[in-house]
Amino acid sequence: MNMKKIAARLRAKLSARLARTPLWVSFMLMTSLLLLASTLLLSLFNYNYSRSGSIKEYNTQSERLLNLKTQNLKSYLDSLSEFCVLPVTDNAFYQQLHQTVPLSQAAQQDILQKIQTYYYTRTDLNAYHLYLLNQDLVIGRSSGDQRMKLQSAPNMGGNRQLEMCLKAKSGASISPASDGSLFVFSHTIIRISDRTPLAAAVIEVTPSALLSGMEGTNITLYSGGTLLYTSAKGDLGSVLKSPDAPDSVLARGPLPKDGLVRIGDEQYLCSAAQDETYGFRLVSLQPISSIEESFRRARTFSLLEGFLFLMVSLFLTYFSFHFLTAPLAQLSVSQKKLGKGQFLQIRLGRSLEVARLSDSFNQMSAQIEKLIRENLIASLNEKTAKLTALEAQLNPHFLNNTLQAIGSEALMCDQIEIYDMVTKLAQIFRYALKAGNQVPLREEMVFTQNYIDLQKLRMNDRLDVKIDIREDLLDVTVPKCCVQLLVENAILHGITGDRSSIHIQIEARKTMPNSGPDGPSYFNLTVSDDGAGIPADKLQKIRHSLKAPLSQDNAGSIGLVNLSTRLKLMAPEASFLQIDSVEGTGTRVSLVMNLQRSRKNVQSIDH
Structure with a gap:
């Protein structure tokens, strides 16, 4: 209630102040406020438009570079796939993979020698294992081993990388690696006739083999929704590598339309590129704060431009309003004289509306004397009309009371039929006079x-x-x-x-x-x-x-x-x-x- 009183009091004071303010000053003040608001809005719109355009252009460039990195990574994985299926090119080796009876010692040593030859043809591998699915054997070398080993592998179902590549439709999969390796690449060797898996190669790739093609700020590699690698350092790297990392959007989900993602207390411009063959996803994260550094100069220029526009507009508005409202001030003076009994005839110009106002003023001045003379006659006619209306209102009541009196007299004289007729007539009369x-x-x-x-x-x-x-x-x-x-x-x-x-x-x-x-x-x-x-x-x-x-x-x-x-x-x-x-x-x-x-x-x- 107090707030309503305060608001009413402020409106009353404002109205009183405006009543003492010249029209051109009020127009000037309102126009200045509108121009100021418009200038600020235009400057803000210009800044936001430039900022949005620059972010969009930066995002487009990031996507192009990310697509190139994705193609490079895919080419590298294609080379790993070709390396994994090298046994297929050796007919004797391939036939040995088909056998379901246990291999002889000589056959095993022959396979071990060939795998060792394959392994040392590359320098980007930390570990290599070939699982012979029909023999329950595994041949290979881990990062800490000095030489190739041939071991029995009866429990292949517990190997996560092996299970992933066997389930993959493409026959290849990428999974996280232990410390010292970039990721694990697995690929199956199949029987061509019925696509039955015969063997599976599991490779751990060294980081140096791929990082030369992954240059860039905050590049992150995902596969199957799992983080494989990130070049992010500091707080961002810690957040992405933590168990509670926000991987749902970065690793799988579609990115926002504007490409902006908030991670922790920082907002990042996010770009992503997906490879459907191997199922990996490259994500680039660029802090918005570093991008906006280039916008500050444009923002300052936009504000300066808006300020100059405002000053010029106010200068022109002042002279325009003063020129157009000067005849209204003269009209106001003439109205005051008319109120004192001076019947004037004026002629104002500068606009069609002002000319019409002066003509209306002249007509009013000419007719006001006639209206004063007729005012007394109109007042007397109004009183006469009120008396006539009162008289017309009293007549129906008089007629109704008279009918009731006649009905009572008929009843006293035992004229029941006449009483009924008069009573019904009175009821009809009252109903007709009823409002509504x-x-x-x-x-x-x-x-x-x-x-x-x-x-x-x-x-x-x-x-x-x-x-x-x-x-x-x-x-x-x-x-x-x-x-x-x-x-x-x-x-x-x-x-x-x-x-x-x-x-x-x-x-x-x-x-x-x-x-x-x-x-x-x-x-x-x-x-x-x-x-x-x-x-x-x-x-x-x-x-x-x-x-x-x-x-x-x-x-x-x-x-x-x-x-x-x-x-x-x-x-x-x-x-x-x-x-x-x-x-x-x-x-x-x-x-x-x-x-x-x-x-x-x-x-x-x-x-």
């Missing part, structure tokens, strides 16, 4: 029944009215006097010519068209008679008048047009009157309302 344009159908039917009873006193057996309305429909809101109007029309226009009596049927139904149970429901009130009916040409004119738009010609008339107008006010597209008549047979008038839409409009129309 809509009433419940229950009240409308009481009013209509009183009217029918009065008509029956006059017509006796010549009038027969039947009412068929369910109890649950009596709470529907309808236009006041609508049913009585339809019954009155049926009596007046139905008993003509040789017709001396009439039968009237009043029905109400709730219908739901083909829109289904969830669609709108309609209220249908029908008044039908067996009277004289309506000629076809007259019926056509009545229907045309009901469909005509609201106008002074039909909006205030009495009868069906008036009722149709009130329905259109309740729900223009959901309520209507429908008339069907055959001359000599009778007339049927239906009042149709969309219950949902008419309910929404009832309160607004009544008020």
